[in-house]
Amino acid sequence: MRPGAVRNIAKRYALLPLRLFLGVTFTYAGVDKLTDSGFLTGSGAGSFAGLLHSVHDTAAASWLVDLALRSPAGFGYAIACGELAVGLATLAGLWARLAATGGALLSLVFWLTVSWSAEPYYYGNDLPYLMAWTPLIVLGAPLLSLDGLLSARRRRKGQHIFG
Numbered sequence: 001m002r003p004g005a006v007r008n009i010a011k012r013y014a015l016l017p018l019r020l021f022l023g024v025t026f027t028y029a030g031v032d033k034l035t036d037s038g039f040l041t042g043s044g045a046g047s048f049a050g051l052l053h054s055v056h057d058t059a060a061a062s063w064l065v066d067l068a069l070r071s072p073a074g075f076g077y078a079i080a081c082g083e084l085a086v087g088l089a090t091l092a093g094l095w096a097r098l099a100a101t102g103g104a105l106l107s108l109v110f111w112l113t114v115s116w117s118a119e120p121y122y123y124g125n126d127l128p129y130l131m132a133w134t135p136l137i138v139l140g141a142p143l144l145s146l147d148g149l150l151s152a153r154r155r156r157k158g159q160h161i162f163g
Contacts, residue, residue: 012143015135022132023091026103030084033076040076048076051114058117065113082106090136093145100136107133 033039038046049072056065068075083106089099111126118124142148 015139015141016144018132019090019093019096019136019141022100022103022129022136023087023089025087025129026083026106027087027091030080030082030087033080033083039080040073042072048072048079055114055117059113060116061109061112064109068113079106090141093141093143093147096141096145096147097137100133100140104130104133104137 033048036046038044039048041047041049043049049069052065052069052072056062056069059065082102086099086103086106089095090103107126107130111124111130115124115126121127140147142151
């Protein structure tokens, strides 16, 4: 195999490990929250409401924390379902840019609330997640994805009709 061919294959599949990592991580995060009996309770250790109270005074966007505190269980379910939807769509490569945008928005909200006070800033994990979604927002998931299959199918139908 010639050296250029290896480089071209590497370029084509470069985003696949990132897509798999983010998809698995967000799917796990959503499932973990939905199956954790303490997370969606009204208060106490390990609850979403407890987390909101603990980060309120150090959050960059405390208004988001105030909003979530109006219905912690509702917001907890919304976050968990959002993470699950983003993770599964990312893994499947279905509406990949939309899923990546959702993942980036979730990461942005988490960074502005939960991990904002991490000192130094790079100890917080939500900012790297936010940045990690960027290539998938820009490029989507053209390979090994439902988006790729649907795109190829549309091209074949178009060639058949107009060819």
